[in-house]
Amino acid sequence: MILAQSSSSRIASHAVLMTGAIIMVFPFVWMILASLTPQSEIFNGDLLPTPTLHGAIDNYGTALSAIPLLRFMANGIVVCVAILVLQIAIAIPCGYALAKLSFPGRPILLVAVLLGLLVPVQIPTIPIYIALAKSGLLDSYAALVLPWIVSVFAIFLFRQFFVTFPDEVLDAARLDGFSELSIAWRIMLPAAWPAVASFSIFSIVAHWNDLYWPMVVITNPDMMTPSLGIAYFRQAGEGTGNVGALMAGGVLVTAPLVALFLLMQKHFIRGLVLGRH
Template identity: 55%
Template sequence: MTDLTLSAAGPVTPVHSVLRRFITLALVHGVLIAGAIFMLAPFIWMLVTSIKPPAEIFSAEISLWPKQFYGVQNYLFALEKAPLLRFALNGLVLCLGILTVQLLVAIPCAYALAKLNFPGRNALFVLVLLGLCIPVQVPAMPLYIALAQLGLLNTYFSMMVPFFLSVFAIFLFRQFFRSFPDDIINAARLDGMSEFEIVWWIVTPSAWPAIAAFSVFSAVAHWNDLYWPLIVISDAKLAPPPLGMMFFADAETGSNYGALTAAATILTAPLVIAFLIARRRFIDGITMTGVK
């Protein structure tokens, strides 16, 4: 036996193998670190700007840490001049309301597509996939006309109703339910359980990773949505965070970017905290459902 192994390029020693592995890992981690810095740079700049005085924000000199800490003034000004907590509460009500109805609708639909045999099942799944291709802007006009005729503009319901049916949720949960053992479902049927009882008492408790993953997608999408609330909401008291930030920028601050970034930090913090809490479930849900 020898410590040398032959390859097309000649003998490779254990030292060369370790060195090659080290270089590969260094390159991979270097790319990941560069990507992380690229993604985090806007958030870091937002935080830094929120604690700078106006003179340093518009200064030609670039510095990460301010020479004069101005965070207290910026955050107090933002909280005093705009109802940021009300905007955050509106966003919370909006996200929870949409998510609740989405789960109530999508879970039974996904279970039916994954575990029930009925005529047209594959055709319905094709329609679900096609629904993923339709942006919210397509049905915006008829939805707005219908809500206006019903007198439902400037309500929480008007902001929620276009998103109650989520084809992405149906697709995601179907992928998860397909891996659920049929033997457990058949045993539950033999015990006399109905299909709805099987869905909510047996299948759904095992789907928490998928539910957490979709909850993150849904919360991020609707917390940051500006397009639809801008159409149906004109009352600042009902504005979700993005629309509230627009009202705040137009009415109060002008070029006060320190206060603007302070307000943006306050309204972004709940979303970041929620993701950090659910990150493990989110990763499990993505890997277990096979969504890339």
């Protein structure tokens, strides 16, 4: 009886989860199908468009030729990698210092990091924009990268990870001739690998998909990231009405992220679970 009850409740909870999953996945399924369907047949009244080979070739051909999609994606890769590398380069030593070194002002700095987590990006937008404009950096990779290189989220995540690391290992390292920076890079970074992996996913997804910040600092199509590029061409009229081509662009832009997530899923989840210690 108890077994039956628990299995029926399990069926119920799975049904709820399935419904949620279908609602989440549906737009993506529709995007993929629409990207494979000729323009004229996408809105024929059916719930899901019906793909054809001809439609697929047409849409992906238009997406790749009418919009400089590869250029956008190259920009996206440069920007995301630069942001991620600099974020880690800054957050690892900061997290290490906040977790393991004692110095005056450490509690205040930690509070500042926590407060930093609470400030949405929209608030400092104007001062940062003005600073970039005055230094002549608008429409450059620097404008896309520099505002993001200090990630309080990464500092906090790594700090939480480092706090549980045994102090005796650090003492051993100091006696073995490690400097504090080499402890951070050669001992803490490898130990924090799961946290670094999950943070990398967060960071790459956030900045690859980011529309807001590129829209603020970029007007030159050559410097556009994928999201901004697609939005720009839709508005500029080149993709107007050609939903199939737009969806093809969307698929091409999303695919690398999905692939990355699937590749790193295990590390991603482990990092989040361990980080909660």
